[in-house]
Amino acid sequence: MxxxxxxxxxxxxxxxxxxxxxxxxxxxGAHAGTPPPLVDWELAPGxxxxxxxxxxxxxxxxxxxxxxxxxxxxxxxDWGVAVIDAQDRTRYEANAERYFPLASVTKVVILVTFLGxxxxxxxxxxxxxxxxxxxxxxxxxNDAAIALWERIGGTAGMQAYLDGTGLRGIHPASPEQSWGDxxxxxxxxxxxxxxxxxxxxxxxxxxxxALALMTAVTDEQRxxxxxxxxxxxxxxxxxxxxxxxDGWRVxxxxxxPDARQRPLVVVVLSEHQxxxxxxxAGIEQVASAIGASAAGS
Numbered sequence: 119m120x121x122x123x124x125x126x127x128x129x130x131x132x133x134x135x136x137x138x139x140x141x142x143x144x145x146x147g148a149h150a151g152t153p154p155p156l157v158d159w160e161l162a163p164g165x166x167x168x169x170x171x172x173x174x175x176x177x178x179x180x181x182x183x184x185x186x187x188x189x190x191x192x193x194x195x196d197w198g199v200a201v202i203d204a205q206d207r208t209r210y211e212a213n214a215e216r217y218f219p220l221a222s223v224t225k226v227v228i229l230v231t232f233l234g235x236x237x238x239x240x241x242x243x244x245x246x247x248x249x250x251x252x253x254x255x256x257x258x259x260n261d262a263a264i265a266l267w268e269r270i271g272g273t274a275g276m277q278a279y280l281d282g283t284g285l286r287g288i289h290p291a292s293p294e295q296s297w298g299d300x301x302x303x304x305x306x307x308x309x310x311x312x313x314x315x316x317x318x319x320x321x322x323x324x325x326x327x328a329l330a331l332m333t334a335v336t337d338e339q340r341x342x343x344x345x346x347x348x349x350x351x352x353x354x355x356x357x358x359x360x361x362x363x364d365g366w367r368v369x370x371x372x373x374x375p376d377a378r379q380r381p382l383v384v385v386v387l388s389e390h391q392x393x394x395x396x397x398x399a400g401i402e403q404v405a406s407a408i409g410a411s412a413a414g415s
Contacts, residue, residue, distance in 0.1 A: 174202075179212035185407035187212060193400045195365060195390040200304035201408055202312045204381035214305040217289065218387035221358030222258050223307065223369045224300040227288060229255060229331070230314060231270045231279040233324040248327075255331040255356065258339060260298075267297040276300075283319060285310055298360060308385040311373050315354075315381065329354055329375045342370025345402040346384040346409035350374055359397075365390040368397035370405070384408055 179199055180187035190197050190212055198213040220227075229251055236243060243251075250266050253259035270276055276290040287306020291299040313319045314328060332354035339357055347353045355372040368391055373383040386404055391397035 175208045182210040183411035189403045198304040200308035200385045202383040217301040221360040223358040226356045304385045342401045343372035343384045345405040
C-alpha cells in the first residue's frame with residue numbers, strides 16, 4: 119500500500135506533464151521505458167495489419183486459470199472476463215463479448231478520449247484540465263467526469279475517437295443517459311488498456327500522464343482486479359460501482375504498466391450483483407486465481 123508521500127510525488131510528476139513519471143522507468147531514447155508495441159489485438163473494420171502484425175491467439179479463460187473459471191461458475195449475477203497477456207500473445211476470455219455497464223470505469227475511456235483529442239488539436243492541457251483529469255481518475259470524482267464528458271463532446275465525441283482509433287466493443291452512453299451508462303465488453307476494455315500500455319493510443323507525454331493517474335488511484339479504491347498482481351507495485355487500476363434497480367454493477371480493470379513486469383491486462387465486469395461486498399469479493403477471487411496461474415506459467 120502506498121502512502122501520502124508517494125501520492126503527492128506522483129501528482130507533482132503529473133503537474134510537470136508526466137515526464138517525470140516516464141523518467142523513473144526509462145533509460146535513454148525517444149520512447150525509453152515504453153513497452154514494445156503489442157500485438158494488433160483489434161483491427162478496425164477494413165484496416166490493413168501493421169508491418170509487424172501478429173494475430174493474437176484466443177483461448178478460454180480456463181486455459182490460463184481453471185481456478186478462475188471455477189470461481190466464475192459459482193458466482194451470482196452476470197460476469198465477463200478478459201485477460202490479455204502480451205508475453206505469450208494470447209487473449210484469455212470468458213463471456214468477453216457480452217456488453218456490461220461500466221459505471222466509473224467509463225472514466226478511463228473519457229480520459230483517453232480527452233487526451234487523444236488534445237493531441238489531435240495540438241492542445242497543451244491547462245492546469246484546470248489536469249486537475250479535472252486527476253480528480254476524475256485518482257478519487258473517481260463524478261463532477262470532474264461530467265466536466266470532461268462535456269468537453270470531449272459527450273456521446274458523439276467519444277464515438278468519433280473510438281471510430282478513429284479502431285477501438286471496438288465500447289458503446290458510449292446515449293445523449294439522454296449519464297456518462298456512467300456507457301457499456302463495453304470485457305474484450306473492448308482490455309484492448310483499450312493493452313493499447314494504452316503499449317504506447318499505441320497516445321504520445322509519450324499523454325501516455326505518461328494517463329499512467330501516472332491510474333497508478334495514483336487512492337488506496338481505498340485499489341480493490342478488485344489488482345488482486346491479480348499480488349506483490350507488484352504501481353499497478354494501474356480503475357474501478358466502477360453503481361447500485362442499479364436490478365442489482366449492483368461492479369467493474370474492475372487493472373494492468374502492470376512497467377515494461378519490467380509481465381504485460382498482463384485483467385478486466386472483470388459484472389452486473390445484477392446482490393450487493394457491493396460480494397461483487398468485490400468475487401472479482402478478487404477471480405483475479406487472484408488469474409494472477410497465481412500467470413505467475414506459474
